[in-house]
Amino acid sequence: MRRSLIAVLASCALLTALAAPAAAHSTSGEGSGDVDTTQLPVGGDPVSAAEVGKVFSCQTSFPSDVPGAFATGDWFNGDGTWDLTKKPTVDGSVTWPDANITITTSGSQRVISGNGLPTKQTTGTYPVASSDDAYSYDRNPNSISAQTVSISLPKNPKVASTPTCVGLGTIGILKSGVQVFNALDAGGRDAVAYEIQDSCQGHPERSGTYHYHSISTCVLDKLDGGSGHSKLVGFAADGFGIYGPRGTNGEAVTDADLDECHGHTHKVQWNGKKVKIYHYHATSEYPYTVGCYRGTPVTTNG
Ligand SMILES: [Zn+2]
Numbered sequence: 001m002r003r004s005l006i007a008v009l010a011s012c013a014l015l016t017a018l019a020a021p022a023a024a025h026s027t028s029g030e031g032s033g034d035v036d037t038t039q040l041p042v043g044g045d046p047v048s049a050a051e052v053g054k055v056f057s058c059q060t061s062f063p064s065d066v067p068g069a070f071a072t073g074d075w076f077n078g079d080g081t082w083d084l085t086k087k088p089t090v091d092g093s094v095t096w097p098d099a100n101i102t103i104t105t106s107g108s109q110r111v112i113s114g115n116g117l118p119t120k121q122t123t124g125t126y127p128v129a130s131s132d133d134a135y136s137y138d139r140n141p142n143s144i145s146a147q148t149v150s151i152s153l154p155k156n157p158k159v160a161s162t163p164t165c166v167g168l169g170t171i172g173i174l175k176s177g178v179q180v181f182n183a184l185d186a187g188g189r190d191a192v193a194y195e196i197q198d199s200c201q202g203h204p205e206r207s208g209t210y211h212y213h214s215i216s217t218c219v220l221d222k223l224d225g226g227s228g229h230s231k232l233v234g235f236a237a238d239g240f241g242i243y244g245p246r247g248t249n250g251e252a253v254t255d256a257d258l259d260e261c262h263g264h265t266h267k268v269q270w271n272g273k274k275v276k277i278y279h280y281h282a283t284s285e286y287p288y289t290v291g292c293y294r295g296t297p298v299t300t301n302g
């Protein structure tokens, strides 16, 4: 059976839903501290207006019988939390020598093109083999394949008057070349908790697009070393940056430190300078990356 996760790639990226005005949210950018990855709240429960700790989803109804992850295991603690350290992963160590991405600037635009394959990591073996323990939970039948990625984003995005919902499909792209999807699976569940990914937290959807629902620890290892505020690891479809999990004090930022869209505004390194600008943080806590767009998203071609 084919997964229907990405029937429509970012088709609603330009829909602006009615939403409450964003609360003024400005901090020094400090993080609150580590998140317990053995007791992560199970997310899901998408909302139709921006809300801290949620996904403001363009899609408002989800089918209950979807292909994809069909069973859960002992990584669900039974109390509304799940244990990342116990979750199985898809086996394999596949290299992608043809992976490529270029990021250039042209006038007011940042131009990103590539083939969607990961430049900084290996992937699991897909389709999931019947001999893989992951097969007991998620029989992802898709193969990873090269895509045409071509997107122009504003180099200096502006905060919009209202947040915009995120669609299923591409909501951003990492400097490593891999696309980022929102935190939901096709059934509106927490994709990171339910779906089985490889050891770099990625998997393909039915058109072969390899993607993450949270930022890969393999990518963070390569792009976000050091201490202090995390480095830029990618760009959301509204042009704002996605940074790793650490705040200015080097501690992990949590949902409590971030606004409805999973970001905040303070000085960070941006376009080669230190400037005060809105940015998203990728964390290990739902909704993991972008909960809604704080700026104005451009259409992506997935
Ligand atoms: Zn920050």
Ligand SMILES: [Zn+2]
Pocket (backbone or CB within 6 Å): 005, 181, 191, 195, 203, 204, 205, 211, 212, 213
């Ligand atoms: Zn997925």
